[in-house]
Amino acid sequence: MATLPVDDLAITRAFGPHLSARTRGNTSDEPERLVKTHCCFCGQQCGIQLKVRHNEVIGFEPWEDFPFNRGMLCPKGVKRYLQGSHPDRLLTALQRDPAAPSGFRAIPYAEAIESAARAIARLQEQHGPASIGVLGGASLTTEKTYLLGKFARVCLKTPYIDYNGRLCMVSAGAANKKAFGIDRTTNPWSDMVGTEVIWIAGSNVAECSPITTNYIWQAREMGAKVIVQDPRITPIARTCDLYLPVRPGRDAALFAGVLQLMIENGWIDPAFIEQETVGFDEVAAYCRGWPAARAAEVTGVPERSIRQAAELWGTARSSFLLHARGIEHHSNGVENALGTINLVLASGRIGKPKSGYGTIVGQANGQGGREHGQKCDQLPGWRDIRNPEHRRYIASVWGVEEQDLPGAGVDAYEMFRKIDAGEIKGLVSICFNPKVSLPDNQFVARALDKLDFYVAIDFFLNDTAYHADLVLPGSLQEEDEGTVTQVEGRVIKINKAVDCPGEARRDWVVIQDLARALGRPKGFTFESPRAIFEELRIASKGGVADYSGITYEKIERQMGVFWPCYSEDPRTGAPTPDHQGTPRLFEPGSYNPVAKGAGRFYFPDGKARFNVADYRVPIDDVSDEYPLFLTTGRVVSQFLSGTQTRRIGPLVQHYPEPKIELHPRLAAKLGIADGEWATCETRRGAITLRAMVVTTIRPDTLFIPYHWPGDKSANRLTVAAQDPVSKIPQYKVCGCRLRRADGPPTYAAEREPQQ
């Protein structure tokens, strides 16, 4: 195995011994137990029952009572059980050892913890607390993300912590806070069934949030009209009523054009706008610059379609607007999201029956993971680390002095710039694979090699962890319990199915072991996820993301609790142990502790905010030299950086390698046939993949899925431009060119260590 390139290895291993063991009959064997829990992958968080035998997950059964997915699963959920006993599962700690054939050797867990603590302490003594950075992830349970934020601020005393949701949820989060004062989807998905119009902006729903498709289909059966805005005719677009083939990076112009038509035609709700919002006049003035003809010219969407969209949306009595990374992964991602919110607010339908708005959450805990303090500027409960009152409260919960809490840090990409500049010298990462998932990732790889010390906590040796000095074996989702918050804002419970194998440890145990070895155990002596959650309840109390009324028991009893859920009535202060949570936000007459009865939105005056959603030409746009748009995203059978799904045989078989999607007209012009090799080049680099000629994409646009490392990595091409507010990378557009290649590339021989 020693010299196999990573990608071949993934395939070999995916079809390797663990699968043949399964096909020898394990899956049909009777389980000892069924454990009700949730899928480990996307933010839909489908309920599933894992079959367990001999401390191994051997299969699954549907969990038909769980209300969100009623037993349905997508291909990833069906096959997820295959990862647990994979031969690559880290069973010991690893230490870098250039003499070892793989570059790493196994060492005892306790020795690795001591060694990591010594390295961190040494760097902090020499260069101060801020010389260490921490990277977290939104696949972690809320308990772990809370503990990680506390670990960075209280144990390491560093401001530098951020997480991979920076690449995912932050544009939507910033827009929600600006417009509503709270960052959550407004309604349970069941409210979609019976609505009149569903507008899907920049989301490949069928491949990326498959269960949401089912709700949309049910709504369609009851007469809902579906509008899809995407440069590709994605599977959901193939049956939609109105398709808007927007040019990548032009969404804000489309929203402005539609709002202008709504205003011109009186398809807005002046009473709602007057009584319940502020800022409409500025937005209306901006939209006057966007007559339909201009919007059509900039977006590439026919004027007739823009008019149809405005009429369908403007005249409906109930509606849902959903968006995802297609409009958010932009250097004006926050503005794009605000553009959708303006359409929602102008309609006056928010808070009305069968009407809702939301971003479709990406990662397993994309919602909970962005609320409780692993973001660079955030403290638990969506509190602001710059706000003295918020700091005082959290300092009191943590038993530290307010002045000892560090201030705001920087976003995850900026942390790599600081590593490159030598400011951050040590890194602790968990649940993040930046070498594959950050834009312009050859820069990231170079920065990683500049670190004096790097420790990664993962259950697989991911592509970033190759650069580590130490790798600590953490836990798979099924090896621990805890809570996550899924796409609708419903807090749910992950249940433990099996114990960690070998010397692997539950992630929160690893974090606490580090704190102890650093000689700073105070505040890191929790004995269970439940104990962490109990502290989180107190820490989140009074914040916008108030979890104080949620208990593990309530979650089990109600099959999930929608936050905010209060332990005390925000009006009277009386204990409310029976508060069931808040399935719908912003209903007329609803009360929230920020508005205190002044209105239903989470601002002191209770009013929602219109914000001008400015269109800006994307950074690194098309040019004579790079005349095509490159956009990137996902396929149904692979997940994120692929660390997990590239090891699951049937998923690899479904989509073994990345391809470049292009339109037949462009293919003919460039002389590239379907299945032939082609080289895509941007200002950062070039990769050579097979062409996939499809009629479902704009002829001026290429699409490449990003789930692969090394020479197959789409992020060799992407630009590290970021939204100025949210700091999300502009993954969804940059200029590129394409040419036919003579043959397959010779992949660099990246190797996995042998264990």
Ligand SMILES: Nc1nc2c(c(=O)[nH]1)N[C@H]1C(S)=C(S)[C@@H](COP(=O)(O)OP(=O)(O)OC[C@H]3O[C@@H](n4cnc5c(=O)[nH]c(N)nc54)[C@H](O)[C@@H]3O)O[C@H]1N2
């Ligand atoms: N199978 C699978 N499912 C997943 C994931 C996965 O990796 N694999 N990841 C999960 C995560 S973390 C996330 S964030 C979500 C992402 O879910 P989505 O956002 O739905 O997925 P993407 O493929 O990133 O992009 C969505 C769509 O945006 C379109 N698009 C590209 N550029 C533009 C543009 O400029 N404007 C508009 N309007 N559309 C554009 C693309 O053509 C694509 O169809 O999926 C989650 N679910």
Ligand SMILES: Nc1nc2c(c(=O)[nH]1)N[C@H]1C(S)=C(S)[C@@H](COP(=O)(O)OP(=O)(O)OC[C@H]3O[C@@H](n4cnc5c(=O)[nH]c(N)nc54)[C@H](O)[C@@H]3O)O[C@H]1N2
């Ligand atoms: N070009 C391009 N790039 C993109 C995107 C795009 O659309 N285009 N999308 C972006 C988006 S939306 C996202 S969310 C990011 C995701 O990017 P990443 O977060 O880098 O991707 P993951 O594959 O989730 O990497 C997480 C690592 O965490 C590990 N892990 C998972 N669960 C756990 C756990 O419970 N405990 C521990 N210890 N480890 C765990 C996995 O094994 C994996 O190694 O990628 C971004 N990158």
Ligand code: SF4
């Ligand atoms: S839709 Fe998401 S949560 Fe549900 S089975 Fe698929 S990957 Fe898992």
Ligand SMILES: [Mo]
């Ligand atoms: Mo994401």
